[in-house]
Amino acid sequence: MGGKEKSDSSASSLGRALVKQHTKKLQQSKDKGAILRSLNKKVLTSYTETTDIEAVIEQAEEAARIHSLSNSAPTLNVDVDADPLEDAGEMRKQEEALYATSLRVPRRPHWTSEMSVEELDANEKQAFLEWRRRLARVEENEKLFLTPFEKNLDIWRQLWRVLERSDLLVMVVDGRSPLFYRCPDLEAYAQEINEHKKTMLLVNKADLLPLSVRKKWAKYFEQHGILFLFWSAKAASDFLDDKKSSNQSLSSHESVLLDEDVKIYNRIELLARLQTEAETIASRKDSNDVDRRVGDYSSHDSKKGAQKPAVVGFVGYPNVGKSSTINALVGEKRTGVTSTPGKTKHFQTLIISEKLILCDCPGLVFPSFSSSRYEMIASGVLPVDRMTSHREAVQVVANHVPRRVFNSVYNIALPKPKAYELRSRPPFAAELLRSYCSSRGYVVASGLPDETKAARLILKDYIDGKLPHFEIPPDMADDGDMEETIDPDSMSCDSCVSDEDDPSIGDVDEVDKTGQPKFDHYVDELDSFDGISGLSSVSIAKKEKKTKASTKYHKKPQRSKNRSWRVGNDGGDGMPVSRVLQKNPSPSSKYVA
Numbered sequence: 001m002g003g004k005e006k007s008d009s010s011a012s013s014l015g016r017a018l019v020k021q022h023t024k025k026l027q028q029s030k031d032k033g034a035i036l037r038s039l040n041k042k043v044l045t046s047y048t049e050t051t052d053i054e055a056v057i058e059q060a061e062e063a064a065r066i067h068s069l070s071n072s073a074p075t076l077n078v079d080v081d082a083d084p085l086e087d088a089g090e091m092r093k094q095e096e097a098l099y100a101t102s103l104r105v106p107r108r109p110h111w112t113s114e115m116s117v118e119e120l121d122a123n124e125k126q127a128f129l130e131w132r133r134r135l136a137r138v139e140e141n142e143k144l145f146l147t148p149f150e151k152n153l154d155i156w157r158q159l160w161r162v163l164e165r166s167d168l169l170v171m172v173v174d175g176r177s178p179l180f181y182r183c184p185d186l187e188a189y190a191q192e193i194n195e196h197k198k199t200m201l202l203v204n205k206a207d208l209l210p211l212s213v214r215k216k217w218a219k220y221f222e223q224h225g226i227l228f229l230f231w232s233a234k235a236a237s238d239f240l241d242d243k244k245s246s247n248q249s250l251s252s253h254e255s256v257l258l259d260e261d262v263k264i265y266n267r268i269e270l271l272a273r274l275q276t277e278a279e280t281i282a283s284r285k286d287s288n289d290v291d292r293r294v295g296d297y298s299s300h301d302s303k304k305g306a307q308k309p310a311v312v313g314f315v316g317y318p319n320v321g322k323s324s325t326i327n328a329l330v331g332e333k334r335t336g337v338t339s340t341p342g343k344t345k346h347f348q349t350l351i352i353s354e355k356l357i358l359c360d361c362p363g364l365v366f367p368s369f370s371s372s373r374y375e376m377i378a379s380g381v382l383p384v385d386r387m388t389s390h391r392e393a394v395q396v397v398a399n400h401v402p403r404r405v406f407n408s409v410y411n412i413a414l415p416k417p418k419a420y421e422l423r424s425r426p427p428f429a430a431e432l433l434r435s436y437c438s439s440r441g442y443v444v445a446s447g448l449p450d451e452t453k454a455a456r457l458i459l460k461d462y463i464d465g466k467l468p469h470f471e472i473p474p475d476m477a478d479d480g481d482m483e484e485t486i487d488p489d490s491m492s493c494d495s496c497v498s499d500e501d502d503p504s505i506g507d508v509d510e511v512d513k514t515g516q517p518k519f520d521h522y523v524d525e526l527d528s529f530d531g532i533s534g535l536s537s538v539s540i541a542k543k544e545k546k547t548k549a550s551t552k553y554h555k556k557p558q559r560s561k562n563r564s565w566r567v568g569n570d571g572g573d574g575m576p577v578s579r580v581l582q583k584n585p586s587p588s589s590k591y592v593a
Ligand SMILES: Nc1nc2c(ncn2[C@@H]2O[C@H](COP(=O)(O)OP(=O)(O)OP(=O)(O)O)[C@@H](O)[C@H]2O)c(=O)[nH]1
Pocket: 204, 205, 206, 207, 208, 231, 232, 233, 234, 235, 316, 317, 318, 319, 320, 321, 322, 323, 324, 325, 336, 337, 338, 339, 340, 341, 342, 343, 344, 362, 363, 364, 464, 465
């Protein structure tokens, strides 16, 4: 007994010591932050939204500083209520074409080594504010929606340094939508700095693309004169971790069998290719020293005669896999990898060999046109935490992933489109969220489906690639490429068909012999509406009687089983999941088409 008390008291003193240590560390990091701020060395934070109060204050401070320096008061056009959901179809496209040239990457103003630090700083801030004003004018156009581009000058400064240092610029893009993540103006800017600089598109996450899609993109890039290669940081690091996943063995296999254009490069091949490309550029620069605008960092540093290493800079949107790529290339974990975008804050220089240096820039959102902020959340560019309306974000996912894939991956049965709806319509976000919640029993205290939790999990699966999706190059046809991504073992035969033939689509029994929708169907819906609104208990009783009768005499027993899974309209909007679950006593049972 005494021994037990003793061990309890030593455990509690250990606990107290741990809490004390944690509080001390917290205080230390707070103090460090305060010191950094007081030294005007701000902790780098990405501002992608003008609604961030910090960013607004920051802009005001910058404006005040510049005012005192230049004595001319700049007017800040801050659109705190930017509505990113505007979509005006064709009109928007025309407007986008008109404003396309306005969406530029901010340029570093001309500088010389004679300039003072203060002068340099003021020039950069002035140029940056002008750039912000130009973009604010584009944002004022209600037909257009801009990406929540980076608004922190210090992050752009990191990019400028990386651009100046690099011989070869590697633009890392997510292979599932390469054009969305490509920034052509950055390529143009690199060439303004030095005409010999080249940009290579590193099409990452290629493990999530079927070969047929890679072939299409390879053709597209070649047609448009884009230097590119396919890569999978995940496969490369899996290989390094000695996991030898199936993807990596595929890529090793491909190295032998496939064309250079469509194969997924492995680590050694990528390093060799980067070194060759960068060395070629560096030697051209050396022999023809024509830096046009600003001094080229690497050439400033060079001692005559000494062979300087080639520098490869990595840039790209947040979450495209720059850090994973760097870690795989270096062969060890040097930069943090997470599925939360915007983690890398400062550029890092990594020496691979005497001949090759890699430079990792923080991920930043470039100014570009986008259809909505929810596209940005679903693309992994904006953190899921910024999601204010989960249904809109999940609708983006529902629009891109075939219905049968949801059914298979999540082992659910999404409600079929009604007889009067298009058979090929994507699932509604509400249907997907409710089906997901009911199959997993996610409910909030009120008994309603926990849609927020479901939305987060679905978005994560979409970003991580568990829910397969990809873009096809413009003007190229989709030849059933999605089928290649679906693991036949994880899919029932019924689900391995096109959406047109999918038995889960189209409620055939609700159409009469002439192909017309049955009137009963509409009456059922009105009844269920009345029931939910508490208007007609008689109609509910009638409906129950009818359902029993139809179940009893139904020709296909599986249909009634399948039907019991329906959540969308049968479950009804606003219907607690607990009720749906009561109707479905065994939610884990297999989906029967
Ligand atoms: N399937 C797949 N996932 C990948 C690949 N590369 C990276 N990822 C995942 O993508 C997410 C983002 O990777 P990071 O390397 O942190 O991306 P980043 O571009 O450095 O992100 P920031 O730090 O925000 O700039 C992580 O969840 C990675 O596991 C890949 O080749 N294939």
